[in-house]
Amino acid sequence: MNRxxxxxxxxxxLVLAMFALSSLLFLFIIxxxxxxxxxxxxYGVGVRNIALGMKWAPTRGFFGIFPMVISSFMVTFGALVVxxxxxxxxxxxxxxxxxxxxxxxxxxxxxxLAGIPSVVYGxxxxxxxxxxxxxxxxxxxxxxLSTSIVLGIMVLPTITSISFDSLMSVPAAFRExxxxxxxxxxxxxxxxxxxxxxxxxxxxxxLGMGRAIGETMAVIMVAGNALKIPTSLTDPxxxxxxxxxxxxxxxxxxxxxxxxxxxxxxxxxxxxxxxLANFWVKRRVGR
Amino acid sequence: MRLPPRxxxxxxxxxxxxxxxxxxxxxxxxxxxxxxxxxxxxxxxxIFSYPEDMGRLGGIFPSIVGTLFLGLLSIVFATxxxxxxxxFLTEYTRESNFTRIIxxxxxxLAGIPSIIYGxxxxxxxxxxxKMGWSLLSGTLTVAIMVLPTIIRTSEExxxxxxxxxxxxxxxLGATKWETVTRVILPSAAPGILTGIMLSxxxxxxxxxxxxxxxxxxxxxxxxxxxxxxxxxxxxxxLAREGISMEKAYATALVLVFSILIINILAYYIMHRMIARYx
Amino acid sequence: MCTTKIRVRNLCVSFEKKDVLKDxxxxxxENRVLGxxxxxxxxxxxxxSVINGMINFxxxxxxxxxxxxxxFGTLWDGTDDVxxxxxxxxxxxxxxxxxxxxxxxxxFGSRLKGIRKRSDLQAIVEESLRKAFLWDEVKNRLxxxxxKLSGGQQQRLCLARTLALKPEIILLDEPCSGLDPISTAKIxxxxxxxxxxxxxxxxxxxxxxxxxxxxxVAFFYMGKLIEFGxxxxxFTKPENRxxxxxxxxxxx
Numbered sequence: 001m002n003r004x005x006x007x008x009x010x011x012x013x014l015v016l017a018m019f020a021l022s023s024l025l026f027l028f029i030i031x032x033x034x035x036x037x038x039x040x041x042x043y044g045v046g047v048r049n050i051a052l053g054m055k056w057a058p059t060r061g062f063f064g065i066f067p068m069v070i071s072s073f074m075v076t077f078g079a080l081v082v083x084x085x086x087x088x089x090x091x092x093x094x095x096x097x098x099x100x101x102x103x104x105x106x107x108x109x110x111x112x113l114a115g116i117p118s119v120v121y122g123x124x125x126x127x128x129x130x131x132x133x134x135x136x137x138x139x140x141x142x143x144x145l146s147t148s149i150v151l152g153i154m155v156l157p158t159i160t161s162i163s164f165d166s167l168m169s170v171p172a173a174f175r176e177x178x179x180x181x182x183x184x185x186x187x188x189x190x191x192x193x194x195x196x197x198x199x200x201x202x203x204x205x206x207l208g209m210g211r212a213i214g215e216t217m218a219v220i221m222v223a224g225n226a227l228k229i230p231t232s233l234t235d236p237x238x239x240x241x242x243x244x245x246x247x248x249x250x251x252x253x254x255x256x257x258x259x260x261x262x263x264x265x266x267x268x269x270x271x272x273x274x275x276l277a278n279f280w281v282k283r284r285v286g287r
Numbered sequence: 288m289r290l291p292p293r294x295x296x297x298x299x300x301x302x303x304x305x306x307x308x309x310x311x312x313x314x315x316x317x318x319x320x321x322x323x324x325x326x327x328x329x330x331x332x333x334i335f336s337y338p339e340d341m342g343r344l345g346g347i348f349p350s351i352v353g354t355l356f357l358g359l360l361s362i363v364f365a366t367x368x369x370x371x372x373x374x375f376l377t378e379y380t381r382e383s384n385f386t387r388i389i390x391x392x393x394x395x396l397a398g399i400p401s402i403i404y405g406x407x408x409x410x411x412x413x414x415x416x417k418m419g420w421s422l423l424s425g426t427l428t429v430a431i432m433v434l435p436t437i438i439r440t441s442e443e444x445x446x447x448x449x450x451x452x453x454x455x456x457x458x459l460g461a462t463k464w465e466t467v468t469r470v471i472l473p474s475a476a477p478g479i480l481t482g483i484m485l486s487x488x489x490x491x492x493x494x495x496x497x498x499x500x501x502x503x504x505x506x507x508x509x510x511x512x513x514x515x516x517x518x519x520x521x522x523x524x525l526a527r528e529g530i531s532m533e534k535a536y537a538t539a540l541v542l543v544f545s546i547l548i549i550n551i552l553a554y555y556i557m558h559r560m561i562a563r564y565x
Numbered sequence: 566m567c568t569t570k571i572r573v574r575n576l577c578v579s580f581e582k583k584d585v586l587k588d589x590x591x592x593x594x595e596n597r598v599l600g601x602x603x604x605x606x607x608x609x610x611x612x613x614s615v616i617n618g619m620i621n622f623x624x625x626x627x628x629x630x631x632x633x634x635x636x637f638g639t640l641w642d643g644t645d646d647v648x649x650x651x652x653x654x655x656x657x658x659x660x661x662x663x664x665x666x667x668x669x670x671x672x673f674g675s676r677l678k679g680i681r682k683r684s685d686l687q688a689i690v691e692e693s694l695r696k697a698f699l700w701d702e703v704k705n706r707l708x709x710x711x712x713k714l715s716g717g718q719q720q721r722l723c724l725a726r727t728l729a730l731k732p733e734i735i736l737l738d739e740p741c742s743g744l745d746p747i748s749t750a751k752i753x754x755x756x757x758x759x760x761x762x763x764x765x766x767x768x769x770x771x772x773x774x775x776x777x778x779x780x781x782v783a784f785f786y787m788g789k790l791i792e793f794g795x796x797x798x799x800f801t802k803p804e805n806r807x808x809x810x811x812x813x814x815x816x817x
Binding site for chain 1 (some may be wrong): 291292295296299300302303304306307309310311313314317320321367368371372374375376379380389392393394395397399400401402403404405406407408409411415431433434438462463464479485488489491492493494495499519521522523526527535539542543546547550554
C-alpha cells in the first residue's frame with residue numbers, strides 16, 4: 001500500500017475542509033462583533049426602550065428605534081405591492097408564454113436590472129420620482145411612495161427569478177392534463193400552474209422582502225429623514241438601514257453602540273425572514 | 288357578466304406580455320437616461336484627471352483606480368476560498384450534517400445586507416485590527432460579501448460536469464486531486480469564470496459596505512493601507528451632497544457601463560468556452 | 566503453455582449488502598483473451614470493477630476473497646488503486662472522450678505519469694493509435710476535438726488512450742455495444758493483435774463476439790461462474806446445460 005499517496009489525498013481533503021469552514025468562521029465573527037457592539041446597550045438601556053422606544057436622539061440618551069422599525073416594514077411591504085405583481089407577471093410570461101427570441105433578451109434584461117448599483121437607483125429616484133410625487137401627489141416627495149417604487153423595482157429581479165424557477169419546476173404533465181380537458185392557457189396558468197408553484201412564489205416574496213428591508217443606499221436618497229412614524233403614503237421616513245448609514249461616520253460611544261444595536265435588530269428581522277422562506281420551501285419539497 | 292374564456296386568455300396574454308415589456312422598458316430607460324445625461328461630460332480628461340473642488344471639477348481617476356483595486360483584489364481573496372469550498376462540497380464529501388452546516392453558513396452569509404457588512408468591516412478591520420479606512424479593509428470586507436456567490440456558482444458549474452468524465456479519469460490512473468485539477472475544473476471553468484465576473488460586478492457596485500471600510504479619500508491610493516474612493520462611493524457623495532449633477536451623471540455612466548461590460552464579458556466567455564468544448 | 570496472470574479464489578462481491586458474485590474461482594491467463602459472457606446482472610461488470618479497483622468508488626461496494634495479480638500483488642481494501650489502474654486499463658461500454666483534442670486524449674495518462682517531452686508524447690500517440698487501428702483516420706487531425714469523431718472512432722480512441730499507459734491487463738466492458746459492424750470488427754482485430762503483449766478480459770452480451778474474439782470463455786449466470794474453458798470447447802461441447810442453452814440463444 002502506498003502510504004504517501006493516501007496521505008496526500010487526506011491532506012488535500014483537510015485543506016479544502018478548512019476552506020469550507022471559513023464561511024462558517026466568517027459568519028461567526030460577523031455575529032460576534034456585531035453582537036458585542038450592539039448587545040450591551042440592550043442590557044444598559046433596556047430592550048424595550050430601544051426596540052419600542054419612540055424617540056431617537058442618541059446624543060441625549062434616547063435610543064428609540066420603533067418608528068424606524070415600522071418605517072422599514074412599511075416600505076418593504078410597499079416594495080412588494082409595487083414589485084411583486086410585476087415580477088410575477090414577468091415570471092409567468094417567461095415560463096409559460098415567451099418564445100425563444102423573447103427569452104433571449106428578457107432574461108438578460110432582468111439580470112442587468114439586478115446588476116445596476118443601488119446608488120444609481122437612488123439617484124434616479126431622487127431626480128425623477130421624488131419631484132414627481134411632490135408636484136403631482138403631494139408632500140415633500142421623499143416618502144413611503146417614492147421609497148416603495150424604487151425598492152419595488154430593485155427587488156423585481158429577485159422575485160422574478162425565484163418565481164420563474166418555481167414555475168418551471170411544475171411538471172409538464174399538470175399543464176398537459178389541463179389542456180387535454182379543454183382549458184385555455186390562462187385558465188391553466190391561473191388555476192393549475194400558479195397554485196402548484198405557490199410555495200416557491202411565496203418564498204420569493206419573502207426573500208424579496210429580505211432584500212428590500214436590507215437595502216440602504218437607495219433608501220437614503222429617496223426616503224427623506226423624518227424620525228416619526230409616517231402616517232400617510234406621502235410622509236417622509238427613516239428606515240433602520242438609513243439610520244445606521246447616516247450616522248455611523250460621526251457617531252461615538254453610546255451613539256455608535258446604538259447604531260450597532262439597530263444592526264442587531266435588523267439582523268434578527270432578516271434571519272426570521274430567511275427562516276420563514278426556508279420553511280416554506282421545505283414544505284414544498286415535503287409535498 | 289362572465290367574460291368568454293377565449294377573450295380572457297388573449298387579454299391576459301397581452302397583459303402579461305405588456306408587463307414583461309414594461310420591465311425591459313424600465314431597464315432601457317435607466318440606461319438611456321444615464322447615457323444621454325452623462326455622455327456629454329465623458330471626456331478623456333474626465334477619466335484620467337483628478338477631482339478638484341470636492342469633485343465639482345476635474346475627473347475621477349483616483350476612484351477608477353480604487354474601483355479596479357477593490358474589484359480585482361477582493362476576487363483574489365475570495366476565489367481560492369470559494370472554489371476550494373465548492374470542490375470540497377462536491378468532490379470530497381457526501382451529503383451529511385457537516386455539509387448541511389456549511390451550506391447554512393454560506394446561505395446565511397449571502398443573506399446579510401451590505402450595511403451590516405459595513406458595520407462589521409468597520410468595527411473589525413478598521414477599528415479592532417487597526418487597519419483604518421483602507422483599501423485592505425474594504426477589500427477584505429467585500430471579499431467575504433462575494434464569497435457565497437462564488438461558492439454557489441462554482442458548485443453549480445462543478446456539478447454540471449458529467450460523472451462519466453470522472454470515471455474515465457480514474458480509470459486512467461489519476462488521483463482524486465489530479466481528476467479535479469485536470470478534468471473537472473477545466474470543464475467547469477466557464478461557469479466558474481462567469482460567477483467570478485458577476486462577483487466583480489457586485490463588488491464594484493457596492494457602496495454601503497465600502498464607504499465605511501475604505502473611506503472616501505479623494506486622493507489616489509498608492510498603497511493597500513491608503514484610503515480611497517470607488518466610483519460608486521464618489522457617485523453617492525456627488526449626488527447626495529449635491530456637488531455636481533453633471534459629474535454625477537458622468538460617473539454613473541462610467542460605473543454602469545463598466546458593470547454592463549463585465550456582464551456581457553461574463554456571458555461571452557461562458558458561451559465561447561462552452562462552444563469550444565462541444 | 567499458459568501462465569496465470571490473475572488468480573481469483575473464493576471471490577464474493579456485494580453492493581449494498583446484496584451479493585452480486587459468489588464463490589468465484591477463476592484463472593485469467595496471460596497474453597490471452599478471456600471472454601466473460603452471461604445475461605445482464607450476472608456479475609460480469611462487478612468482477613471487472615474489482616480488477617480495476619473502481620469498486621471502491623461504488624457506495625457500499627465490497628469484496629472478499631483472494632485476487633492475486635502477477636506483478637502487482639493481492640488486492641484488498643487498502644490497495645493503492647491509483648497504482649493498480651496504471652497497470653489495468655479499462656474501456657467502457659459508452660465511449661467517453663475527454664472534451665479536448667485527440668492528441669490530448671491519448672496522452673492524458675502519460676502526462677499523469679510525468680512524461681512531458683513533446684517528442685516522447687508524439688511517439689506514444691502514434692504507437693497507441695496504430696494499435697487501436699485508428700492512426701490512419703486521424704493522423705492529420707490530432708489537434709481537433711475528440712468530440713467530432715464518430716462513435717466507432719471515439720471508442721477506438723478510448724482504447725488508444727488506455728494503451729498509451731502500456732497496461733499489463735486490459736478490461737473491455739461491452740466495448741462494441743452500439744457500434745457499427747465495421748468499428749466492431751476493427752476493435753476485435755485490434756484485440757487479437759494486442760493479446761501478445763497484454764492480458765485481456767472482454768465482457769460481452771454478444772455470444773457471437775465472444776466466440777470470435779476470445780481464447781477462453783467464462784460463463785456467468787446470476788452471480789456464479791457456471792462454466793470455464795477454451796472457447797472452442799465451451800461453444801461446441803458445453804458441459805453445463807445452462808451454458809448450452811445460453812450459447813444457443815435460448816435465453817439471454
